[in-house]
Amino acid sequence: MWCGKALSKALGATAPLCSRDSGKMTAPQVIRIPRRMQERLDNLKQVRRTRNHRVNTIRPGKLLIMSKNPQLNQSAAYTLGKFEQPVLASKGWKHKKSFGDYFTINSTQELPPFVTHCCPDQPGDKDKKHSVTFKSLKLSPEIVELLQCDNIVHPTTVQMQAIPRLLRGHNLLCAAETGSGKTLSYLLPVIQKLKEERKMPELRDIEPHVHCVVLVPSRELAEQVASVAKAFGGPFGLKVKVVGGGRGVGNIKLAFTSGPPDILVATPGALSKALQRRCLDMSELSFLIIDEADTMFDPSFADLVERILAYAQVASNPSETIGPGAKAQLAVVGATFPRGVGEVLSQVTDLGSMVVIKSQMLHFIMPHVKQMFLKVKAADKLLELHKVLKTARGGMGILVFCNGSATVNWLGYNLEDLGVRHLRLQGQMPASMRAGIFQAFQKGLVDVLVCTDIASRGLDTQRVQLVINYDFPMSHADYIHRAGRVGRAGGSSGGAVLSFVTHPWDVELVQVIEIAARRRTNLPGMETAIREPTPRLDSDKHL
Numbered sequence: 001m002w003c004g005k006a007l008s009k010a011l012g013a014t015a016p017l018c019s020r021d022s023g024k025m026t027a028p029q030v031i032r033i034p035r036r037m038q039e040r041l042d043n044l045k046q047v048r049r050t051r052n053h054r055v056n057t058i059r060p061g062k063l064l065i066m067s068k069n070p071q072l073n074q075s076a077a078y079t080l081g082k083f084e085q086p087v088l089a090s091k092g093w094k095h096k097k098s099f100g101d102y103f104t105i106n107s108t109q110e111l112p113p114f115v116t117h118c119c120p121d122q123p124g125d126k127d128k129k130h131s132v133t134f135k136s137l138k139l140s141p142e143i144v145e146l147l148q149c150d151n152i153v154h155p156t157t158v159q160m161q162a163i164p165r166l167l168r169g170h171n172l173l174c175a176a177e178t179g180s181g182k183t184l185s186y187l188l189p190v191i192q193k194l195k196e197e198r199k200m201p202e203l204r205d206i207e208p209h210v211h212c213v214v215l216v217p218s219r220e221l222a223e224q225v226a227s228v229a230k231a232f233g234g235p236f237g238l239k240v241k242v243v244g245g246g247r248g249v250g251n252i253k254l255a256f257t258s259g260p261p262d263i264l265v266a267t268p269g270a271l272s273k274a275l276q277r278r279c280l281d282m283s284e285l286s287f288l289i290i291d292e293a294d295t296m297f298d299p300s301f302a303d304l305v306e307r308i309l310a311y312a313q314v315a316s317n318p319s320e321t322i323g324p325g326a327k328a329q330l331a332v333v334g335a336t337f338p339r340g341v342g343e344v345l346s347q348v349t350d351l352g353s354m355v356v357i358k359s360q361m362l363h364f365i366m367p368h369v370k371q372m373f374l375k376v377k378a379a380d381k382l383l384e385l386h387k388v389l390k391t392a393r394g395g396m397g398i399l400v401f402c403n404g405s406a407t408v409n410w411l412g413y414n415l416e417d418l419g420v421r422h423l424r425l426q427g428q429m430p431a432s433m434r435a436g437i438f439q440a441f442q443k444g445l446v447d448v449l450v451c452t453d454i455a456s457r458g459l460d461t462q463r464v465q466l467v468i469n470y471d472f473p474m475s476h477a478d479y480i481h482r483a484g485r486v487g488r489a490g491g492s493s494g495g496a497v498l499s500f501v502t503h504p505w506d507v508e509l510v511q512v513i514e515i516a517a518r519r520r521t522n523l524p525g526m527e528t529a530i531r532e533p534t535p536r537l538d539s540d541k542h543l
């Protein structure tokens with residue numbers, strides 16, 4: 001409180017507030033407080049009032065945010081308003097004293113949002129959603145049967161939208177959450193169309209050529225996509241081949257010695273070499289798929305992809321995809337679209353010709369996966385990791401992500417010393433060493449895989465129950481992809497992500513994640529409009 005004496009001192013006033021000299025009362029002196037100062041005082045009071053006014057985010061029931069300090073918890077029944085200022089559990093995390101602090105974003109639902117058949121929105125929807133099967137998407141009974149053998153009966157939301165559009169010949173830009181079944185959403189229409197083409201007598205005499213090229217960023221992902229294509233295309237006589245980098249040109253040529261495959265899954269480097277050596281002709285392509293769009297259009301690949309696209313003749317409407325001289329359908333697929341992808345894409349293709357599919361939960365914090373954040377000193381991370389790995393249930397797949405290859409190696413040696421069985425996967429390993437590592441982990445031969453972001457893009461990890469960010473990812477897109485290795489379609493529920501938070505720049509990313517979780521909004525800084533022109537609406541809009 002400002003007292004009269006302090007105020008007069010602050011004003012530099014030397015005269016007493018009122019004077020009573022020799023018992024004689026004079027009129028009280030009026031002290032004028034400068035307006036500027038009065039305004040500052042008012043502002044200060046206002047700030048103090050708002051600071052003390054903490055929004056009560058706790059309601060009875062389940063917690064969404066569980067913090068070390070229970071006052072900072074937030075109930076699942078409460079959503080922080082757009083203009084409400086949250087008091088974050090990670091608030092003081094840039095300070096040294098915060099080491100040992102933690103908070104958790106609890107899962108609020110058991111099933112992923114892209115699984116529709118078990119969780120009808122409204123009671124009336126129940127029968128409608130149950131009735132959506134792959135058969136109702138106009139896939140052939142043989143394909144539907146193959147899917148059923150794999151226990152895949154009901155399409156995910158992205159499959160419900162993408163499959164009919166691709167079957168009708170549209171170009172597609174498909175942005176949907178990690179693990180939502182994007183691979184089948186493009187492979188099934190491709191397989192169905194190629195299968196139908198084979199039956200056409202007028203096409204029998206045409207020289208064999210590659211019909212579909214799928215571009216992916218890593219050889220592990222190429223192997224994975226190819227194995228899905230073989231499983232569903234093989235029974236119809238479709239030939240599938242992989243060309244990946246790091247194995248020399250001889251190996252690339254080998255993929256074409258027994259004639260061109262129907263479906264070629266390739267990394268950009270290897271495909272570009274194959275094109276330069278005229279191993280394939282892309283001008284006769286029927287489908288060009290670009291998976292993991294954000295990686296493919298980031299500066300490390302964008303030029304290469306642009307050059308590859310120039311070899312293909314991309315159709316600008318469905319009518320150009322049929323008949324003699326048919327052009328290729330283009331599908332660009334991804335789980336994150338950082339800002340700017342739209343512009344890069346528009347340089348290589350006519351965005352106006354593409355139908356855009358964007359899932360509702362794109363770039364959101366996954367509501368079906370528990371996510372824990374622990375503020376820890378860099379020197380203590382190994383100890384913390386060892387504690388977690390020691391207590392983990394046997395047989396459960398665990399991915400440990402590091403930001404660099406050197407850390408993967410260093411951590412690997414230390415885990416070896418501590419007697420933790422594990423495999424390592426990083427991009428600087430020679431291709432021969434890398435081969436088979438991910439499959440060995442997928443098969444369950446080893447439970448722990450220490451890796452870089454090479455394993456965060458697209459790899460299907462049904463058996464993974466825990467993702468550990470030993471190093472906190474460098475961007476929100478990387479966080480989304482790493483976290484997306486758990487809670488995938490057709491996988492078991494109850495996966496979790498544990499992140500070690502060490503540096504001030506990690507804290508900044510964590511705070512944005514915490515705010516998005518508390519507000520239940522998407523992570524900022526990602527492409528939300530995907531492209532400039534307004535999305536084209538066709539008759540499938542109701543799907």
Ligand SMILES: Nc1ncnc2c1ncn2[C@@H]1O[C@H](COP(=O)(O)OP(=O)(O)OP(=O)(O)O)[C@@H](O)[C@H]1O
Binds near residue numbers: 153180462484
């Ligand atoms: N309709 C479905 N029902 C059940 N399981 C499915 C369905 N569709 C796909 N799957 C399974 O879900 C898993 C994830 O699929 P996929 O790898 O295609 O996801 P994705 O969206 O490409 O993920 P990412 O963004 O990580 O690349 C796979 O194991 C796949 O077999």
